[in-house]
Amino acid sequence: MRITMAHGGGGQETRELVTDLFQRRLNNEFLARMEDAAVLPRPEHPIAMSTDTFVVTPPEFPGGDIGKLAVCGTVNDLWMSGARPLYLAAGFVLQTGLESSLLERVVDSMAEAARAAGVNIVAGDTKVVENMGDDPAGLFINTAGIGCRCWEITPGAVNARAGDAVVLSGPLGNHQAAVLSRRLGLVNAITSDCADLGPPAEALLSGGVRLRALRDVTRGGLATVLNEIAVAAGLRIEAEEKEIPVDGEVEKFCGLLGLDPLYMANEGKFVCVVAAADTEKTLALLRAFPLGARAARVGWVQAPPAADADLPGAEPPVILRTALGGRRILDALYGEGLPRIC
Amino acid sequence: MPEPGVLEALRGYGGPELRFMEVCGTHTAAIFRHGIRSMISPSLRLVSGPGCPVCVTPAAYIDRAVELALEPGVTLATFGDMMKVPGSRVSLDEAKGEGARVMLMYAPGEALAQARAHPERQYVVAAVGFETTAPVYALALEQIRREGLRNVRLLTALRRVIPVLRYVCDTDSGIHGFLAPGHVSTVIGADAFRPLARRYGRPFVVAGFGGEDILRALYALLRLARSGRADVLNAYPAAVRREGNPAALGCVEKYFTAGAAEWRGMGEIPNSGYYLREEYREYDAGSRASGAGASPEPGGEPAGCKCGEVILGRITPPECPLFRGACTPLRARGPCMVSAEGTCGIWYRYAPRRAAAGGGAG
Numbered sequence: 001m002r003i004t005m006a007h008g009g010g011g012q013e014t015r016e017l018v019t020d021l022f023q024r025r026l027n028n029e030f031l032a033r034m035e036d037a038a039v040l041p042r043p044e045h046p047i048a049m050s051t052d053t054f055v056v057t058p059p060e061f062p063g064g065d066i067g068k069l070a071v072c073g074t075v076n077d078l079w080m081s082g083a084r085p086l087y088l089a090a091g092f093v094l095q096t097g098l099e100s101s102l103l104e105r106v107v108d109s110m111a112e113a114a115r116a117a118g119v120n121i122v123a124g125d126t127k128v129v130e131n132m133g134d135d136p137a138g139l140f141i142n143t144a145g146i147g148c149r150c151w152e153i154t155p156g157a158v159n160a161r162a163g164d165a166v167v168l169s170g171p172l173g174n175h176q177a178a179v180l181s182r183r184l185g186l187v188n189a190i191t192s193d194c195a196d197l198g199p200p201a202e203a204l205l206s207g208g209v210r211l212r213a214l215r216d217v218t219r220g221g222l223a224t225v226l227n228e229i230a231v232a233a234g235l236r237i238e239a240e241e242k243e244i245p246v247d248g249e250v251e252k253f254c255g256l257l258g259l260d261p262l263y264m265a266n267e268g269k270f271v272c273v274v275a276a277a278d279t280e281k282t283l284a285l286l287r288a289f290p291l292g293a294r295a296a297r298v299g300w301v302q303a304p305p306a307a308d309a310d311l312p313g314a315e316p317p318v319i320l321r322t323a324l325g326g327r328r329i330l331d332a333l334y335g336e337g338l339p340r341i342c
Numbered sequence: 343m344p345e346p347g348v349l350e351a352l353r354g355y356g357g358p359e360l361r362f363m364e365v366c367g368t369h370t371a372a373i374f375r376h377g378i379r380s381m382i383s384p385s386l387r388l389v390s391g392p393g394c395p396v397c398v399t400p401a402a403y404i405d406r407a408v409e410l411a412l413e414p415g416v417t418l419a420t421f422g423d424m425m426k427v428p429g430s431r432v433s434l435d436e437a438k439g440e441g442a443r444v445m446l447m448y449a450p451g452e453a454l455a456q457a458r459a460h461p462e463r464q465y466v467v468a469a470v471g472f473e474t475t476a477p478v479y480a481l482a483l484e485q486i487r488r489e490g491l492r493n494v495r496l497l498t499a500l501r502r503v504i505p506v507l508r509y510v511c512d513t514d515s516g517i518h519g520f521l522a523p524g525h526v527s528t529v530i531g532a533d534a535f536r537p538l539a540r541r542y543g544r545p546f547v548v549a550g551f552g553g554e555d556i557l558r559a560l561y562a563l564l565r566l567a568r569s570g571r572a573d574v575l576n577a578y579p580a581a582v583r584r585e586g587n588p589a590a591l592g593c594v595e596k597y598f599t600a601g602a603a604e605w606r607g608m609g610e611i612p613n614s615g616y617y618l619r620e621e622y623r624e625y626d627a628g629s630r631a632s633g634a635g636a637s638p639e640p641g642g643e644p645a646g647c648k649c650g651e652v653i654l655g656r657i658t659p660p661e662c663p664l665f666r667g668a669c670t671p672l673r674a675r676g677p678c679m680v681s682a683e684g685t686c687g688i689w690y691r692y693a694p695r696r697a698a699a700g701g702g703a704g
Contacts, residue, residue, distance in 0.1 A: 184448050257448075258368065258683075260375070324553035325343075326377020331691050 003098040003137070008128025021104060022092075022124055025111045030087070030122035038122035040087060043148040048083035050074055051144035059106060059139060061182045063174070063191030066141055067106035069267060071113035071121075072196050073218075074145040079201040080214045080270060082155045083147030088114065089123035090143050096130050097137035106139065117196045119145070151205045157232035157273075159212040165279040166229075166237060166299040169200060169270050169292050171245040172222055173261035177253045190249050193291070195268030200292045203285045210275035211282075217271055220333040221263040223318070225271055226299070227332040230317035239299035239330060242323040262320075263333045273301060344554045348561045355383040355564060361516055362386065362563050363655050365503065366523035367394035367683025368551055374692035376553030382560065389515075389655035390688075392506050392605065393523050395471045395499070396423045396681035397653060400604040403470075403499045404429030406632035410466045410497065411442035418497075419445045419453035420468035423681045426674055450482040457494045466627045469498040474525040476500050476616055477590040480597045483618075483625060495627040498617060501603060504534055505614035511542040515655050519563040521556070522548040524578045529594075531586025532576040543572045550578040597622055603633050606677055607650020649676035652685050659689040666690065 006013040023031060030038045052073045059066040071088065078085040090110070094103065114121050131137045170193070178192040197216060204211050213233075215225045222244070230237045246254075246261045254261050268291055274282045279297050286292030320330040343349075364370055370390045373379065379388065392398055404427055411418035411434060418434070425435040425444070434444050447453050450467050457465040469479040479496060486494050503526050510517065522535055527548045535546040545566035549559030559577040566573055576582055594616065603615025615633055618626045647669070648662040659665045659678070669675040671687050678686035 180448075184452075258371075320377070322375070322377040322553065324376045324378070324381070324557070325349075326379075326381045326553075328374060328377035328380065329692055 001100040002096075003094045003100060003103070003128055004096055005128055005130065007094065008126060014126070017126060018124075021100065022107060022126070025104075025107045026090075026114070026121045026124070028120040028122065030120055031124070038087070038089075040122065040146075043086065045148040045150045048078055048081050048147045048149055049145065050077040050081070051142065052077060053140065053142040055140045056179060057135070057138055058179075058182055059102065061192055062178045064194035064267070065106055065109050066139065067108070067110035068113045069194050070141040070143045071110050071117060071119070072194055072267060074143040075117045075119060076197045076216045076270070078145050078147035079197050080155070080216050081149070082151055082153055082205060082214070083149045084202070085117060085119045085145050085147040085198070087122045087146045088119050088143050089145075090121050090141060091125045092127070093140040094126065094128050095137040095139065096128060098139055099137075103139065113196065117198055153205055153211050155211055155214040155272075157213045157215070157229040160229060160233035160235055160273045160301050161212065162235055162301055162303045163276050164212055164273045164301040165276045165282070165297050166226070166239070166301065167272050167274060167279065167282050167286070168217070168222065168244065168296055168298045169197075169272075169286055170268075170294045171247045171250065172217070172266060172269065173246060173250045173254060173259075173264035175267040176259075176264040177250045180257070181253065186253075188249055188253065190247070190253060193266055193268035195291050197268060197270055197291075200286050200289045201270070203288065204272060204282065207281070207285045209278040209282050209285065211272060212275070213273040215271050217266045217269040219265045221261070221265060222271065222298075223262040223330050224332040226318045226330065229271070229273065230301075233301070235304055236302045236316070237299050237318045238302055239318060239320045241320055243296050243298045245294045245296055262330065276300070344557045344561070348557055349381065351561055351564065352382040352386065352557065355385055357385065357568070359385050359387060360518045360564070360567055361389050361655070362519045362521060362560065362567075363389045363391045363510070363517045364521040365391035365393040365507065366525065367397070367681065367685070367688070368525065369393075369521055369523065369549065369556065370685055370688050371683060372551050372553065372556060374688055376556070378553065378556060378560075381557075386560070386564065389517065389658070390652070390685040391510065391520075391655055392608070392653045393472070393503065393526075394678070394681050394683040394685070395475070395501060396427055397649060397677040397684045398501060398506075398605045398608070399424070399427060399470055399499045399677065400606045400632075401428065401430045402604065403497070403632045404433065405431065406628055407434060407466075407468055407497055408432060408437040408442060410627060411437055411444050412440065413464075415462070416464045416466060417443040417445055417456065418466045418468060419447045419450070419456070421448070421470065422446050423683070424468055424470060426680045427677050428675065428680075450478060454482065454485060454491065454494060457491050458489070461493055463493060465494045467494065467496050469496045469500060472501050472503055472523075472526050473529045473594070476594045476598060477529065480593040483597050483622065484593070486625065495625050496618065496629070497627040497632070498629040499603075499633060500598065500616035501605070502600060502614050502616060503530070504538065505611055506605065506608075507538055509608065509611050509614070510654060511538065511544065513654065517544065517655060519545040519547070519567045521559055521563065522546045522574075524548060524550050524581065527578065527582040527586070529587050529590050531584055532574055532582055533584045534586065535574045539572045539574050545571060545573055545575070547575045548578045548582050550581065601630070601633075605653075607653055647676040649678045649686070652678050659686040660693070662686070
């Protein structure tokens with residue numbers, strides 16, 4: 001079966017789609033009431049709220065799909081602000097001609113990811129739009145999430161202090177490389193790192209480290225995140241290129257297309273800023289999880305930006321010490337990371 | 343790390359200022375990415391050359407691409423870098439807002455797949471690049487012909503590196519040696535630079551793209567320049583042979599022929615372009631008209647834009663009055679700011695904000 005405009009019309013087809021495809025897979029006590037809004041118990045702690053929209057093509061890629069991404073993306077944003085995710089709402093925009101079997105797989109994957117992350121999808125909406133383009137029919141998902149901040153720690157970039165360590169949870173670039181490979185029809189073993197960052201984030205929040213900031217490293221890559229942290233804190237970050245983990249195959253892929261792993265999107269990596277004395281403890285906590293196995297200290301926070309002897313005239317927020325021994329500005333991403341043409 | 347002594351020699355050089363041109367945009371990017379300017383003597387000035395295909399593509403070409411993309415039933419397929427290059431009226435990106443159909447491709451095969459799936463539509467592949475990319479389009483044509491696809495044509499802006507280097511040498515921009523492009527050299531071969539080295543008395547070193555490759559090549563250039571030897575050295579033997587890649591060259595020869603071509607900011611340079619041969623003109627979407635003798639009308643180039651001088655290595659980007667002010671990657675006025683390989687875009691991303699004008703900074 002393929003999606004038609006009737007599935008978004010609000011009539012019988014819409015009801016069938018909602019009941020048979022969505023509700024059956026995502027059901028829980030809140031969703032089952034099927035009212036205009038979910039009524040939720042009041043949490044004990046302050047709530048955090050976040051939303052994110054997912055438009056990835058292709059919708060299925062090695063290591064994940066848009067459904068898993070839509071759950072993990074919002075869940076991770078909540079964790080990064082120190083909140084345990086509780087509830088999600090999901091809005092779907094489907095294009096006409098979409099295979100319902102693809103939609104079923106995506107929703108199955110959302111259900112599984114939500115179960116694993118311990119969140120309920122409590123509200124939803126579906127719209128259908130016409131597919132006018134040359135590309136196969138796609139789907140877009142928005143998720144909004146509510147979590148509660150049940151720890152004393154309130155991580156935020158403004159908390160970073162000179163002398164703090166910058167720790168990265170694992171190798172860079174896998175998600176973007178996997179999606180791009182799929183799009184280009186390149187055969188390799190690269191899979192997306194799409195993952196729920198809850199377990200390692202919870203370990204840090206509960207683990208007694210002086211945690212200043214937490215940021216997931218998504219669009220814009222590590223370079224952009226470090227710039228955001230440095231600017232928000234009014235401090236400078238010096239990163240060490242040779243400490244930054246990148247998988248061999250991702251590195252080769254990037255070399256081939258002229259991409260830089262420091263600017264590539266990830267969906268299961270985060271950066272934390274911790275007190276320097278807690279660096280080893282942080283690394284040990286992270287390395288206890290498979291997705292933190294290659295966690296590394298990749299830089300440190302320094303005094304506010306100032307003139308730099310190697311880089312005359314510059315007061316850049318982030319400096320990279322290159323593997324070769326040079327130093328350069330590591331700027332935030334501008335525009336899109338496009339492959340080279342020569 | 344390179345051999346002992348290499349870094350010391352480059353860092354400790356205290357002689358008269360030497361200007362070396364890295365011809366290829368990928369080299370410019372690698373030099374910044376590895377922080378090489380911070381590792382060598384300020385008396386060794388690295389100047390970027392005309393090796394970014396996006397940057398040298400004239401406005402007339404963009405205009406033709408826009409015109410085609412706006413035709414009903416036509417989709418223009420292009421690499422992402424071309425999207426924001428200003429035409430004399432609009433860029434392809436802006437034309438999309440006017441209803442132009444433009445598809446981004448990572449390889450021409452994607453456009454061919456679309457053409458197969460949609461025989462009712464016409465596809466025009468924007469074939470932009472140097473000798474490195476030309477064989478890719480030749481192979482695409484080979485496949486178009488083999489499959490008998492009737493709905494794909496090429497709009498070419500293919501450029502040849504030797505004629506433009508001759509132009510750079512002729513205009514005497516004070517370059518003491520050249521870091522020859524590694525990728526182009528895999529196709530044309532290291533020996534292709536010999537006539538230039540002999541005629542103009544300048545050394546050429548073919549370099550790879552790793553940080554150490556570049557340091558080694560700069561060291562070789564320094565030694566050659568100091569001893570006044572106008573040699574050609576292949577410092578990238580893992581990928582580059584003296585004679586190049588005859589199979590790739592043969593494929594290019596089969597479909598393309600050299601002709602005069604317009605370079606943005608430089609004007610027309612004899613023999614510096616590749617055009618589809620007469621017998622394949624049915625696959626051509628008007629490349630000759632937009633490639634030469636089509637100097638953009640007055641006002642075609644943005645006022646104050648100094649891309650031409652940047653491309654020739656006469657000035658560094660901060661010396662252009664538009665740099666960082668009116669011209670940024672998000673709102674590019676000139677082509678050198680648009681491409682990931684463009685000198686201005688690279689300087690914008692990597693070089694200090696308030697650097698003194700001149701090649702030593704960064």
